[in-house]
Amino acid sequence: MTEYASLDDLTTGDVTGNTRDVELPNGKTVKVRGMSRFELIQSRKGTEDPGEIERRMLSYCLVEPRLTDRQVEAWQKATTPMVIAPVTEAIRELSGLGEGADKSDPGAAGEH
Numbered sequence: 001m002t003e004y005a006s007l008d009d010l011t012t013g014d015v016t017g018n019t020r021d022v023e024l025p026n027g028k029t030v031k032v033r034g035m036s037r038f039e040l041i042q043s044r045k046g047t048e049d050p051g052e053i054e055r056r057m058l059s060y061c062l063v064e065p066r067l068t069d070r071q072v073e074a075w076q077k078a079t080t081p082m083v084i085a086p087v088t089e090a091i092r093e094l095s096g097l098g099e100g101a102d103k104s105d106p107g108a109a110g111e112h
Contacts, residue, residue: 019063022090025083031064032087034094051076054088061091 018034035043035057043056055072067075076084092098 018094020090020094022087024087030062030087032061032091032094033063034096035061035091040095040097054084057088057091058084061094062087 019031020033021029021031023029039057039060043053043060047053051073055069055076058072058075059067059069062072
């Protein structure tokens, strides 16, 4: 007999427990987690600006340190792309949006 999912099964996620440490070029470490489907949708809502999408993703998913959108923007302005790229890539991987995933998911980053 088929066992169907309950509401609790569908709404009890492990997004916050799905974390990874990412070492920055300066030797310091940040902790990130995967995005929920809701956060993925919200990160793109009302914008196609990649900088804004990245700010939202980082403010949602940086566990340590926690940063606001404005603090993420200050970080974007103060650093080279290769400092933030490994952080955003880790978030994408933890979110199931790794290489090739965005081709099959119309709601994934990179698709309009």
